[in-house]
Amino acid sequence: MFGISNMPGSLFDELWRFQQEIDDLFGSGSLPSGIRSLPRGSFPAVNISQTPERVDVYIFSPGVDPKSLDISMQQNLLTVTGKREIKAEEEAEYYRQERFSGEFRRVISLPEDVDPERVHAKYTDGIVQIGVERRESARPRHIQVH
Amino acid sequence: MSTNTEVTRRGSNGTPQAASSLAAQRAQSAETPIRPPVDIWEDKDGITLCADMPGVSKDRLNLRVDGANLIVEGQLRLELSQAAEALYADVRSSLYRRSFALSSELETDKIEASLKDGVLTVRIPKRAELRPRKIEVQAAA
Numbered sequence: 001m002f003g004i005s006n007m008p009g010s011l012f013d014e015l016w017r018f019q020q021e022i023d024d025l026f027g028s029g030s031l032p033s034g035i036r037s038l039p040r041g042s043f044p045a046v047n048i049s050q051t052p053e054r055v056d057v058y059i060f061s062p063g064v065d066p067k068s069l070d071i072s073m074q075q076n077l078l079t080v081t082g083k084r085e086i087k088a089e090e091e092a093e094y095y096r097q098e099r100f101s102g103e104f105r106r107v108i109s110l111p112e113d114v115d116p117e118r119v120h121a122k123y124t125d126g127i128v129q130i131g132v133e134r135r136e137s138a139r140p141r142h143i144q145v146h
Numbered sequence: 147m148s149t150n151t152e153v154t155r156r157g158s159n160g161t162p163q164a165a166s167s168l169a170a171q172r173a174q175s176a177e178t179p180i181r182p183p184v185d186i187w188e189d190k191d192g193i194t195l196c197a198d199m200p201g202v203s204k205d206r207l208n209l210r211v212d213g214a215n216l217i218v219e220g221q222l223r224l225e226l227s228q229a230a231e232a233l234y235a236d237v238r239s240s241l242y243r244r245s246f247a248l249s250s251e252l253e254t255d256k257i258e259a260s261l262k263d264g265v266l267t268v269r270i271p272k273r274a275e276l277r278p279r280k281i282e283v284q285a286a287a
Contacts, residue, residue, distance in 0.1 A: 045200075045236035051229045058224055060237060062200040062264030089187055089194075098183035099198055111233075126200035126264015129225060 043084075043100035046108060055110050055132045062126030071130060073116040078130065081105040179243035182218070182266075186246075190278055192271035193252065199242045200264035207261055209268065211254045217245045218266065251276040 045060040059080055061069070069082040086101040088094065110132060118133035182197040195216075199207070202220035210217050220242040248254060251272055258269045 042236075047224070047235045047237050048233040049226060049230040050233050051227055051231075055233070056226070056230070058237075060200040060264075062198045064263070086185065089189065092187040092189045092194075095186040095188065097185050099185050099196065100183070108234075123263075124225075125203050125223075126198075127224070 042106075043104055044080075044106065046106060048108065048110070050111065052134070054134055055114055057108060057110070057130040057132070059106070059128040059130070060126065061104075061128055064126070064128075066123040066128065069128065071119075071121055071128075073114075073119055073132070075116060076110045076112050076114050078108045078110055078132070079105070080108070080128070080130075178239060179219075179241040180222075180237065180239045181244050182220075182242045184244065190272075192269060195246070195266075195268040195270070197242075197244070197266045197268075198264065199261075199266050202242060202261065202264060202266075204261055207266065209257075209259050209266070211248070211257065212245075214248050214250075215245045216248050216254075216257075216268070216270070217243075218268070219243045220266070 043061075044064075047058040047060075049056050049058075057078060061082065061084070063086075064082055064084045069080060072079050081104065083103045084101060086099060088097075111134070113134045114132040115135050116132070119130060121128055121130045123129075182199050184198075185196045187194055195218075197218055199218075199220045199222075201222035201224060203223065206221035206223060208217075208219040208221075210219075222237070222240045222242065248270070253271045253273050256271050260267050
């Protein structure tokens, strides 16, 4: 179908590079777990990255209608609630039902310097990306020597 | 490892396939792929498989039948800025991969797939002659 053998090198080379990047980025991220964090494997999975200017939260919520999501910020506490209801097919025999179905809620503590007034969210390929800007005063400043 | 030797040998032939399979080997050995959760059900016409693969777009999905196996593979992509560093990560791999053994009554050349909002749906029809048929009993006149 999307035969890799017909695409010499390119796809997997790119894949390899990207994996290195994501390993560098997330592989070492082992901070102590937050008091509100959920065990690994809970739905939805979450990744968080930061730069001096902003914090990005990635919520892995495939097949969720973005309109059904409720995203709120209270100071540096981000709460995401939503629902994914998978209706079982009638007249069918199930062999596996591993996908999460039901309501979910995740509460995420972001760094203290985020600005709850400057948040935006978008949904692409089943991932909600929530970008929160940080306050100017918290950013590293360059000091000129005269 | 015998697989590595095989790849090296093929690589020395200089075929494009060898280059891509070497890269594939490296990529696959670099990290443990995510095993996407699936729902699988069967009705009278065929088998349907649904897999959660958030972050995979159509062009990064690789769905194929290899011999008697259905292989589901996808590359996860996040929009990250260059300077980003990790604060927290549930997802620590960027490759989804899972395979399933098919059986001979399934029509593997008529598999249909769709990908929407990170959910892959694969429909594998059964051969028409092997679908259960209901036999009508004619009432005697």
